[in-house]
Amino acid sequence: MELGICGLPQSGKSTLFRAITGVGSAALVFSGARPSVEMVTLRDPRLERLRDDYRPKKFTPTQFKVLDFPGIDLSGSAKSRAELVANIREADALVVVLRAFTFPGLKPPDPVADLEALRSEFLLSDLAVAEKRVEKLTQQVKRMGSKAAKEDQRELEVLGKALAGLNEGRRVGDVIDPLEEEPLRGFRFFTQKPVVGVVNLAEGEAADGAIADRLAGQVTRLLAAPLKLELDLSELDGAERETFMKEMGVTTLARDALVRAAYEALGLLSFFTVGEDEVRAWTVRGGDHAVTAAGKIHSDIARGFIAAEVVAYDDYARLGGHKGAREKGRLRLEGRNYAVADGDIINFRFSV
Numbered sequence: 001m002e003l004g005i006c007g008l009p010q011s012g013k014s015t016l017f018r019a020i021t022g023v024g025s026a027a028l029v030f031s032g033a034r035p036s037v038e039m040v041t042l043r044d045p046r047l048e049r050l051r052d053d054y055r056p057k058k059f060t061p062t063q064f065k066v067l068d069f070p071g072i073d074l075s076g077s078a079k080s081r082a083e084l085v086a087n088i089r090e091a092d093a094l095v096v097v098l099r100a101f102t103f104p105g106l107k108p109p110d111p112v113a114d115l116e117a118l119r120s121e122f123l124l125s126d127l128a129v130a131e132k133r134v135e136k137l138t139q140q141v142k143r144m145g146s147k148a149a150k151e152d153q154r155e156l157e158v159l160g161k162a163l164a165g166l167n168e169g170r171r172v173g174d175v176i177d178p179l180e181e182e183p184l185r186g187f188r189f190f191t192q193k194p195v196v197g198v199v200n201l202a203e204g205e206a207a208d209g210a211i212a213d214r215l216a217g218q219v220t221r222l223l224a225a226p227l228k229l230e231l232d233l234s235e236l237d238g239a240e241r242e243t244f245m246k247e248m249g250v251t252t253l254a255r256d257a258l259v260r261a262a263y264e265a266l267g268l269l270s271f272f273t274v275g276e277d278e279v280r281a282w283t284v285r286g287g288d289h290a291v292t293a294a295g296k297i298h299s300d301i302a303r304g305f306i307a308a309e310v311v312a313y314d315d316y317a318r319l320g321g322h323k324g325a326r327e328k329g330r331l332r333l334e335g336r337n338y339a340v341a342d343g344d345i346i347n348f349r350f351s352v
């Protein structure tokens, strides 16, 4: 999965990128419309506890790619933005950074108007993509008449519906049912992507409730944090950071919440495997079955699937590990169609 950080120029995107990935400013080199790319770790206190219990040779938390894009300058021509917007389109989920701090040389902050402007930029881009393809497909299907490929007809039908929605200013994600979206996969429509909005606050200022309410309705998840302070804090070491956080009255770092929000907005969840060799987190989609989870580890495990031994992390933690969970009957044996839950600790039984 790839998370794309985007927004208007000078909103604090690179500041956020550095805070969540830990890269220094020297590492940020932009060339044209290309982003900086780094891996980010999904911190999970549950997995850390499992690591402390098992002391494995190898520890593998969830990691994914984060892309820091240059700012989208809406005052320029649409053509000059086209390449940048096309690149952002490749991301699976977006983090839109919205400036709420005042800064010399920049207009007074207006996160509501900025989000509105960005959303319409994305919608218009989807509209252009859909229009172009519908035009081409329509000609093709007409030319072929009754011999037109079934897939083309189907695509045209679904795409036509998406286009009609876009023309009314509606999101593709709101007009197309997930069950029929298959023919649209390749287009990577902006208006089907989950969006995490981040309001970049001035230091020492709380989020404005009325503004937050208006923004929250427009995004999948909304967070607010003073990103510059976040970055400064993330660059301190453990003890120093704690002292400083106490002084500043900050209790948690937004960076961990943000990475998690993006992961959850994508409908993803983690299950864990444990042992002396490795303690590891794996990612599946909400609703995925045990056999799909097994396949993430190795296709052989899915093919030779016998059963999944499952302990929910909460039971593991509450009852004193696997031993306690087993004694209390909380170690379950599940079949291939079991829907994996976030935090499941799983041992797969299989034979090949």
Ligand SMILES: Nc1nc2c(ncn2[C@@H]2O[C@H](COP(=O)(O)OP(=O)(O)OP(=O)(O)O)[C@@H](O)[C@H]2O)c(=O)[nH]1
Pocket: 008, 009, 010, 011, 012, 013, 014, 015, 016, 069, 070, 071, 072, 101, 102, 103, 200, 201, 202, 203, 226, 227, 228, 229
């Ligand atoms: N006061 C204040 N300044 C901030 C905050 N976040 C970022 N800045 C400043 O705003 C400027 C731009 O920050 P960046 O993170 O580089 O912004 P950006 O969105 O990556 O900018 P572009 O990539 O040029 O579009 C820098 O001078 C930051 O120090 C904040 O929370 N408060």
Ligand SMILES: [Mg+2]
Pocket: 013, 014, 015, 068, 069, 070, 071
């Ligand atoms: Mg930047």
